[in-house]
Amino acid sequence: xxxxxxxxxxxxxxxxxxxxxxxxxxxxxxxxxTYYTFNxxxxxxxxxxxxxxxxxxxxxxxxxxxxxxxxxxxxxHFYKRGILFEKNSFENKGFKFLSLYRRFTRFYLxxxxxxxxxxxxxxxxxxxxxxxxxxxxxMYCSPILTFFIYYxxxxxxxxxxxxxxxxxxxxxxxVTAIIHELxxxxxxxxxxxxxxxxxxxxxxxxxxxxxxxxxASYSEKxxxxxxxxxFSMLSIFYLSGVFFSLFYLLRYLNFELAAYYMxxxxxxxxxxxxxxxxxxxLKTDGYMIYQETFGVYKLRSLFFKTLIYYFGMxxxxxxxxxxxxxxxxxxxxxxxxxxxxxxxxxxxxNNIRIII
Numbered sequence: 001x002x003x004x005x006x007x008x009x010x011x012x013x014x015x016x017x018x019x020x021x022x023x024x025x026x027x028x029x030x031x032x033x034t035y036y037t038f039n040x041x042x043x044x045x046x047x048x049x050x051x052x053x054x055x056x057x058x059x060x061x062x063x064x065x066x067x068x069x070x071x072x073x074x075x076x077h078f079y080k081r082g083i084l085f086e087k088n089s090f091e092n093k094g095f096k097f098l099s100l101y102r103r104f105t106r107f108y109l110x111x112x113x114x115x116x117x118x119x120x121x122x123x124x125x126x127x128x129x130x131x132x133x134x135x136x137x138x139m140y141c142s143p144i145l146t147f148f149i150y151y152x153x154x155x156x157x158x159x160x161x162x163x164x165x166x167x168x169x170x171x172x173x174x175v176t177a178i179i180h181e182l183x184x185x186x187x188x189x190x191x192x193x194x195x196x197x198x199x200x201x202x203x204x205x206x207x208x209x210x211x212x213x214x215x216a217s218y219s220e221k222x223x224x225x226x227x228x229x230x231f232s233m234l235s236i237f238y239l240s241g242v243f244f245s246l247f248y249l250l251r252y253l254n255f256e257l258a259a260y261y262m263x264x265x266x267x268x269x270x271x272x273x274x275x276x277x278x279x280x281x282l283k284t285d286g287y288m289i290y291q292e293t294f295g296v297y298k299l300r301s302l303f304f305k306t307l308i309y310y311f312g313m314x315x316x317x318x319x320x321x322x323x324x325x326x327x328x329x330x331x332x333x334x335x336x337x338x339x340x341x342x343x344x345x346x347x348x349x350n351n352i353r354i355i356i
Contacts, residue, residue, distance in 0.1 A: 011053040011054060011055050011086065012049055012053065012054060012055075012056075012059070012075060012079065012084045012085065012086060013049050013050070013051060013052055013053040013054070013084070013085055014031060014046050014049050014050055014078070014083055014084050014085065015031060015050065015051065015085075016029055016030070016031060016046060016047065016050045017030040017031060018030035019043075027039070027040065027043050029043065029046070031046075031082075031083050034082070034298075036081075036083065042074075045063065045074065046078075046083070048062055048063075049084065056068075056071070056072070056075065059071055059075070105201055105202045106199050106200075106201045106202075107199060107200050107201070108197055108198070108199045109197075109198045109199060109200065113198055114197055114198055117185070117189075121189050125186065125189050125190055128186050128189075128190050130190065131186075131187045131190055131191070131227070131228075131231050132227050132231075134231065135227055135230050135231040135234060138231075138234040138235075138237075138238060139230075139234065142234070142237075145237060145238060145241050148241060148244070149237075149240065149241055149244060149270060152244040152247070152248075152266070153267070153270070156244075156247070156263045156266070156267065158263055158264065158267050160267070160353050160354065160355075160356065161353050163264055163356055168261055168264075169261075169264055169268070169356055172264065172265055172268035172269065172272075172356045173268070173272060173356075175265065176236065176239065176265075176268070176269045176272050179239055180232070180235060180236055180239070183231075183232075183235045184228070184231075184232050184235075187228060187231055187232075188228075191224075222292060225288075225292055226289070226292050226293075229285045229288045229289045229292065230285075230289065232285045233273075233276060233277050233284075233285035233286060233289065236269065236272060236273035236276055237270070237273045237277075239269055239273075240266055240267075240269040240270040240273055243262055243263075243265045243266035243269055244263075244266040246262050246266075247259050247262040247263045247266055250262055264356055267356065268355070268356035271354065271355060271356065278340075279333075280333060280336035280337050280339075280340045281337065281340040281341075281344070283300065287299070287300075290333065294329040295329075296325070296327065296329050296330050296333075299330060299333050299337075300337070302322060302325060302326065302330060303330075303333070303334050303337060305319050305322045305323070306319075306322070306323050306326060306334075309322070309323050
C-alpha cells in the first residue's frame with residue numbers, strides 16, 4: 001500500500017490561497033495555511049504552477065531563461081518547504097482534504113466590514129493602551145488573578161454536569177471567541193497593522209467561533225509574535241476574571257438567574273483559557289508559544305509525518321527530509337501529545353463532561 005505512494009509522477013503544482021502586498025513591498029503569500037514571503041520572480045514561478053500540474057520539461061520550456069539546474073534547485077527548495085506538491089501525492093491529498101474542510105466550515109464576512117474598521121481606527125484606537133505594556137501588567141498581576149479565580153471557583157461550586165444545555169450556555173465559547181478576537185484585532189491595529197478578513201467558523205461542525213486573519217503577523221519579527229500570543233492567551237484568563245466579577249455584582253443586586261448564567265460563563269471561559277494555554281494538543285496560543293520558545297515549528301504536522309515515515313514511507317524523500325527536523329524538543333512535544341490523546345480518549349469513553 002505504502003509503496004504505491006512512492007511511485008510518483010514528476011508533475012508539480014501549488015495552491016495560492018491568498019496574496020497580500022505589504023507596505024514594505026514584500027509579497028506575502030498564503031499556501032497550505034502557512035504564510036511565506038517571495039520576490040516577484042519567485043511569485044511568477046508559483047503563479048504558473050498554481051492549480052496547474054506541470055512536468056519539469058514543461059517548466060523548463062516556460063522558464064527557458066533559467067538553466068535546468070537552477071530550476072531543479074528551485075523546485076527542490078519549494079518542494080521540501082511544502083510549497084510545491086506532486087500531483088496525486090499523499091501530501092497533496094491531505095492538503096485537499098484540509099482545504100475542503102476549511103471551505104465548508106469557514107464563512108468570510110463582507111470585506112466592507114474590515115474596510116469600515118480600517119477607516120474608523122483612528123477615532124478609537126488611541127484609547128487602547130500599549131498592548132505590550134498591558135501584557136506585562138497582566139503577567140505581574142497574574143498571582144492576584146489566580147487567587148481571586150481560585151476563591152471564586154470554590155465559592156461558586158458550579159457542578160458542570162448539572163449545567164443546562166440551552167442557547168445561552170451553548171454560546172459560551174462563541175462569546176469568548178468574539179471578545180478574544182476583538183482584543184487581538186485591537187492589538188494589531190494599535191501597532192499600525194491593517195484589519196484582517198473577519199470570518200465565522202464552525203469547529204468540529206458543532207461550536208460556532210469567530211476569527212480574523214492576521215496573515216501579515218507571520219512575517220513580523222519573533223518579538224512581535226511572542227508578545228501577541230502572550231497577550232492573546234492571558235486575555236482569556238482575565239476575561240474569565242471579568243465574568244466572575246460580574247457574577248458577584250449581579251448576585252449583590254439580587255439578579256439570581258443572571259448571576260447563575262454569569263457564573264456559567266465565568267467557569268466556561270476559564271476552562272477555554274486552560275485549553276487555549278495547553279500546548280500539547282490543539283493549535284492554541286500555548287502551542288504557538290511553545291514553538292516560538294524552542295524555535296521549532298509545525299510540530300503537529302511533523303509528528304504525523306514522522307509517524308507515517310517510520311511505519312512504511314521510508315523511501316519517501318520528502319518525509320525523510322521532514323524527519324531530519326526532529327530534535328529533543330520535538331520528541332518531548334510528541335510524548336505529551338500522545339499522552340494527551342490517551343487522556344481525551346479516556347474522557348470520551350467514560351462520558352466525563354469537562355466543557356460547559
